[in-house]
Amino acid sequence: MAVSKPVRSAYVHVPFCRHRCGYCDFALVAGRDDLIGRYLEALARELARLESPLTLDTLYLGGGTPSHLGGARLRELFGLLRHGLHLQEGAEVTLEANPLDVTDELVSAARDCGVTRVSLGSQSLDAATLRALDRDHAPADVERAVERLAAAGFAISLDVMTAAPGQSLAGVDRDLEAAARLGPAHVSVYCLTWEKGTAFETQRSKGVLKPVAEGLERAMFERAIDCLTAAGYEHYEVSNFAKPGHRCRHNEAYWAVEPWEAFGPGAARFDGRTRRTNHRSTTTWIKRMLAGEDPVADVDAMSDEEAARERLVVGLRRRRGVSYADFELACGVSPRDLAGRAIDRWIAQGLAAEDAGRLWLTREGLLVSDALWAEVL
Numbered sequence: 210m211a212v213s214k215p216v217r218s219a220y221v222h223v224p225f226c227r228h229r230c231g232y233c234d235f236a237l238v239a240g241r242d243d244l245i246g247r248y249l250e251a252l253a254r255e256l257a258r259l260e261s262p263l264t265l266d267t268l269y270l271g272g273g274t275p276s277h278l279g280g281a282r283l284r285e286l287f288g289l290l291r292h293g294l295h296l297q298e299g300a301e302v303t304l305e306a307n308p309l310d311v312t313d314e315l316v317s318a319a320r321d322c323g324v325t326r327v328s329l330g331s332q333s334l335d336a337a338t339l340r341a342l343d344r345d346h347a348p349a350d351v352e353r354a355v356e357r358l359a360a361a362g363f364a365i366s367l368d369v370m371t372a373a374p375g376q377s378l379a380g381v382d383r384d385l386e387a388a389a390r391l392g393p394a395h396v397s398v399y400c401l402t403w404e405k406g407t408a409f410e411t412q413r414s415k416g417v418l419k420p421v422a423e424g425l426e427r428a429m430f431e432r433a434i435d436c437l438t439a440a441g442y443e444h445y446e447v448s449n450f451a452k453p454g455h456r457c458r459h460n461e462a463y464w465a466v467e468p469w470e471a472f473g474p475g476a477a478r479f480d481g482r483t484r485r486t487n488h489r490s491t492t493t494w495i496k497r498m499l500a501g502e503d504p505v506a507d508v509d510a511m512s513d514e515e516a517a518r519e520r521l522v523v524g525l526r527r528r529r530g531v532s533y534a535d536f537e538l539a540c541g542v543s544p545r546d547l548a549g550r551a552i553d554r555w556i557a558q559g560l561a562a563e564d565a566g567r568l569w570l571t572r573e574g575l576l577v578s579d580a581l582w583a584e585v586l
């Protein structure tokens with residue numbers, strides 16, 4: 210197994226939201242802005258634990274909703290980050306934002322802080338779908354946010370969610386066309402998942418909400434591929450589409466199984482072999498940090514074989530798939546040593562293809578990829 214590379218990417222989890230959307234099970238607190246001051250104090254403590262400052266190619270602020278901090282607090286947060294995280298010239302700095310938060314003040318703070326890319330949690334451009342998803346913004350808020358961000362020169366990524374309760378195939382078509390018309394550099398398409406413990410899942414179990422049928426869900430994903438590729442986006446990963454030159458470099462580093470650092474509640478750092486995940490409760494993470502305790506709640510140390518299997522799965526999430534030679538160089542084993550029988554079956558069923566020393570999933574394979582991962586892991 211190759212020696213771990215230096216850390217060039219970092220993730221900062223900002224766990225604040227105005228409201229918890231009914232489908233969301235992320236590590237966050239809604240309506241607890243009283244905790245922001247202590248969160249920033251705790252974050253400074255976590256940064257101070259670094260043995261030496263990191264020089265980064267990519268920095269990603271996710272959540273929760275980092276834009277919920279507002280301009281002044283965002284400047285404060287970046288002021289703290291500068292103590293431990295140095296940005297390489299040309300670094301990609303992504304800020305996740307709720308369309309409602311994209312004010313002139315936030316835009317100018319983000320620009321002054323060195324943000325280069327804004328990932329908008331738009332989800333839909335249809336009012337009824339946004340209501341069905343329990344979102345707190347309207348289509349006009351997305352349009353206004355895109356206009357402001359584009360005028361300020363940010364690369365914009367839009368999230369589009371499919372399989373919302375009551376959504377039709379025609380509704381997905383309209384949404385994707387509307388998203389493409391706004392001209393973002395990048396689009397991420399996610400299918401609604403029904404997570405245990407969420408309000409949506411409770412309502413589903415009582416028969417109040419009904420998931421869309423599996424066949425329809427798959428058809429929606431196919432429409433996303435067709436519509437966005439026709440609009441000039443490259444489908445470069447299962448859920449992600451980019452205009453030329455606009456792939457998310459931060460996520461590319463994840464999929465290449467590069468090591469990364471992470472800060473904040475629920476954040477997971479990875480050294481190429483071991484994943485160490487902070488406590489996901491915001492209040493517990495704050496308490497631990499302020500008491501000088503270790504914030505890590507879970508350590509997942511992978512064996513050589515487990516690490517190789519994980520590399521194969523994340524590699525196959527990318528449309529270009531996996532190079533057998535590169536994989537063997539990194540892991541000391543071939544994908545065929547790990548999952549030869551599964552690979553042969555996928556190829557026979559048209560779910561995967563191989564050529565010139567590469568293995569990749571076909572369109573059919575991408576549609577059922579979650580089931581395929583189980584066979585490798």
Ligand code: SF4
Nearest residue numbers: 226229230233272273
């Ligand atoms: S805004 Fe995003 S992170 Fe916050 S509750 Fe909704 S889906 Fe979850």
